[in-house]
Amino acid sequence: MGARALLDVLRAWPEAPVGPVPQDVEAFVHAAARHGLAGFVQHALGRSGWRLEEPVRTRLRREALAQAARGMRVKVLLLRSLDALAQVGVVPVLLKGHGLAVRLYPEPLQRATTDVDLLVADAEVAPASRVLEGLRLKPLAEEAAAHAREHEHHLTFSGAAGLVELHFRALVGYGQALEADALLARAQEAVLEGRRVRYLRAEDELVYLALHASNHLLQRLSWLFDLKLLMRAHPGLDWGRVVEVARGTAFPHLAWYALDAARRLVGAPVPEETLAALAPPSWQRMMAARFFTAERLLETELMNHKPAWVVAKLLLAPRLLPMARYTARRLREDGLAALRARFVSSP
Template sequence: MFSPTTLALPDQALLMVIRPPPHDLSSLHRLDAAGWAALAARATSANLAPLLFYTLRHEGVLDLAPAEVRQRLSEEYYASVRRQLLFSTELEPVLATLRSHGVVPLLLKGVVLAETTYPDVGLRPMADIDILVHAADLPRVRQALQPLGYYTTATGAETNDEFFNGELSFAKGTHTETLALEFHQNLVHHWNFTAPLKIDSDALWQRAQPLTLAGQPVVQLAAEDMLLHLCLHRAMHHGFTGLPGYVDIAWMTATQRTRINWERLTARARTYQAEAIVFLALQLAHDLLGAAVPENTLRALAPAPWRQRLLLRLVDLELILTVDVAPAQEDAGRVLNVAVIDTLPGVIAWLWQRLFPGVRWQKTNYALDSTIHAYAYALLLHPLRIVGGFAARAARVALRSKAFSQYRS
């Protein structure tokens, strides 16, 4: 469906090198010094320099790069390895202490992928560790982590408040080598998406699989649930932008294909009312990075043709290749939040949740002390702000000249 062959040569080369093997490295031989610099810059900004370095070295083509590029990529790779080893050292007592307090941690995303999917732990950099726990465990999480020096900004009363069921962050400080912990009660926590998606959290726990991480017994999502989570995360938090998430999908489908039951994945996506989300994420990973997704799975998940055309119009390849997205560039992703909702009741629920998220939300997000002011925001000012902002975004998307559709084959 998509063909990025009209991209600049350094970007074409990047997509070919960071995908799972086998690799087509012919584009590397056509890069000049400026092209190599552009390739390294793009990989570094996307946090993919360690993977680029590893593949170039593993394939025996590292000497094609200029010396300064080799040095830069080497530094990024070894810094990532060092950071991951430090994380592993810090994670061991965390996991042990949680289990001693009766908390069973279900590890999510990067920390699991680094261990189970990539050939080297340094190839999957991460800024924090995502952990799924039961809501009733949150007070014990706080009790377990405080003696280790971890703190959260949430008060004790707020820890188990439904409002904080998105994520509860613990950290020792602001140093870049400090391990940050993000505790979640469910996979879907972004307030934009809690209404339209229907995910059975209890079933996720029932299907969880054992895993040993940092020398400690933990659990991980079943393969199908992990892949669905990667797709949902691309939509919920990134508006389908950012390349690393698609790299995760591509590598997981390549290295764990024997563990993935595609019929079960399709059925769960349908149950979650997330077929369009999963289709678009898998299609992009397939076309850009060669993700090993069966064609019949894509056909089973695909929305109606008119809706596919709409999704193609909204996705912007430049925003996939760019991680640090400026606010004005988020328009396509925000409109996609609506376009990928599978049902009309889901769209209505999403709109209602966006327009009227509640007085508690108003007080927290607008830093309001007065409940009267919060009600004013909740009933009038916030809805007007959302409607006006969404209309402006839709207009900019309709008028923008650079859409992903120009890269279609």
């Protein structure tokens, strides 16, 4: 039952968790690290009456420091990317990552961040790509980039400094796309360490984060906790607009899956009427209840079992036909990639 204590901490926040110290503290610390929340949990426990024994405390501190070191590396790359983009007049929308953590968490490095996600208008992709390459970040090969522009939502730039994902769509998932134009038009200007940035409007950001989490089958609890923190940061959130935004996408079901799980598992203040307005058919609600139990999400069960992942995606899809086509294409591409790799590695 140690891992479930992570949910107790997240559900209780901003209050301290109640009850005794979890019996299996090793499982508790492992779950915090697995879900990208070691730094936050260390902070939260400082406000509680829980006292972990020294070996466990040391492990939690080590995990939190490693997470913070990775986050600092991503932050440095983010600031370099913003400086480079400013030279060509591009002010991106910051998605997830450090830009989210700096607004929602007690300290931004308390939330795990692995890469830089930037959303730009379609016309800005070419100049943005050039300046990112100028940071010694390697772009996708021409064929892969052409494929990404047609089928995916971002181009990838990677190098010794880390990974930047340059989004030209907000999301592609379940065989369907969420284009960026309307989101960009409503985005709000802000400043991050002296640099111009933009963030999605609160209602748009809530829907986007929910869609992103469900697109990855809620396999990181920090994504659900982000939703709770965003709601707490915006007590005047217009829930009617949230419903309108979600219904305006191709995947309102995905918003429901994440919002429902955030309410059940981490105590996010989602109104009942919002869930009712976005609810998928009853059989999909039943499937979600089975796939997204506390135990299965804590163990990232779907992430570790590819056949179950594919089944869950098909059963939870807003529309089966686009998802089936997408799955068939991915399986075909994966098969061809495996075949090419086999021939390349053959003597």
